[in-house]
Amino acid sequence: MGAPTWAGAVLVVGILSTPLLFPPPRPLLRRLLRPRKCQKCLGVGNNLCQSCKGRGKQGGLFTGDPLMKCSLCQGKGRQLCNPCTGTGLSNFWLYRPVKNGGWGPRGS
Numbered sequence: 001m002g003a004p005t006w007a008g009a010v011l012v013v014g015i016l017s018t019p020l021l022f023p024p025p026r027p028l029l030r031r032l033l034r035p036r037k038c039q040k041c042l043g044v045g046n047n048l049c050q051s052c053k054g055r056g057k058q059g060g061l062f063t064g065d066p067l068m069k070c071s072l073c074q075g076k077g078r079q080l081c082n083p084c085t086g087t088g089l090s091n092f093w094l095y096r097p098v099k100n101g102g103w104g105p106r107g108s
Contacts, residue, residue: 041088049070
């Protein structure tokens with residue numbers, strides 16, 4: 001005997017209405033995979049040096065010590081951001097730089 005004739009119609013309606021009942025999660029995936037700025041460095045990738053406060057030098061007139069290059073930041077005045085490891089992205093695991101990016105300087 002087989003299935004009743006209305007069973008085929010129910011199956012077709014069910015297949016056609018599945019995308020309407022369960023839409024694909026594109027907006028959610030897009031929101032999750034979008035690069036987000038690091039909250040600590042605001043997307044820059046580095047922060048001011050805590051030792052020299054961004055000057056690159058330690059000592060001077062107010063402390064009485066001779067003016068020297070900062071030993072923590074080597075005189076740059078900034079340090080890499082720890083949470084984002086210098087990428088500026090909070091979800092940097094998605095956009096990690098590759099080890100071999102292709103061409104080097106001057107095609108080497």
